[in-house]
Amino acid sequence: VQLVESGGGMVQPGGSLRLSCAASGFTFSNYAMSWYRQAPGKAREFVAGITSNGGRTNYADSVKGRFTITRDYARNTIHLQMNSLKSEDTAVYYCNAKVVPAFARPEYPAEVWGRGTLVTVSS
Numbered sequence: 001v002q003l004v005e006s007g008g009g010m011v012q013p014g015g016s017l018r019l020s021c022a023a024s025g026f027t028f029s030n031y032a033m034s035w036y037r038q039a040p041g042k043a044r045e046f047v048a049g050i051t052s053n054g055g056r057t058n059y060a061d062s063v064k065g066r067f068t069i070t071r072d073y074a075r076n077t078i079h080l081q082m083n084s085l086k087s088e089d090t091a092v093y094y095c096n097a098k099v100v101p102a103f104a105r106p107e108y109p110a111e112v113w114g115r116g117t118l119v120t121v122s123s
Contacts, residue, residue, distance in 0.1 A: 001025035001109050003095040008117030011085055015121070019080040021095030021114055028076040029053070030103035031112075035069060035080045037091035037119075044094070048080060052100045062088075085121045092116040 007019040019035070034049035048059045048069040057069050068081040078095065095114035104110065 001112055003097060003112050003114035005093065005095050005114045005117040008093065008119045010120040010122065012123050013085060013087055013121055015085050016081070016083045017085065017119060019082065019093055019117060019119070021078045021080075023076045023078075023095075023097060023112075026097070026109060026112065027103070028071075029073060030108070031097040031099050033069075033071055033078045034096040034098070035078075036094045036096055037089075038094070038116075039088075039091040042091075047093070050078065052103075082119070085119075087121050090119060090121045092118050 002024055004022045005019060007017060011017050029052060032049060032052050035047040036044050037047050038044040046060055047063055048067055050057045050069045050071050054071050059067060066084045071078045094116045097112040099108055099110050
């Protein structure tokens with residue numbers, strides 16, 4: 001059972017990056033997926049989320065209109081397209097999976113976290 005993030009790196013302000021998170025070891029379609037981030041010296045915060053069926057998304061106010069979360073059921077992967085990046089977007093970005101209560105079973109993990117990928121926005 002794991003989530004593996006990729007796509008982080010350094011980019012100039014105003015630039016774009018696309019993060020990916022590959023899921024394995026659990027039934028991807030039974031889980032709501034999210035991105036969180038943690039900047040140096042700050043608490044981890046919610047960035048974006050997508051429901052298990054992909055029908056709804058939600059975003060932190062700070063990224064609305066700039067970031068887009070999507071999910072690919074064929075590849076058990078989610079993406080975060082980040083545009084118009086700002087220095088304050090600099091953080092480690094974490095992928096998160098939470099089981100939908102209707103699908104919860106004792107043998108399924110209730111929640112899974114990835115190890116994170118670093119995004120640095122700097123000139």
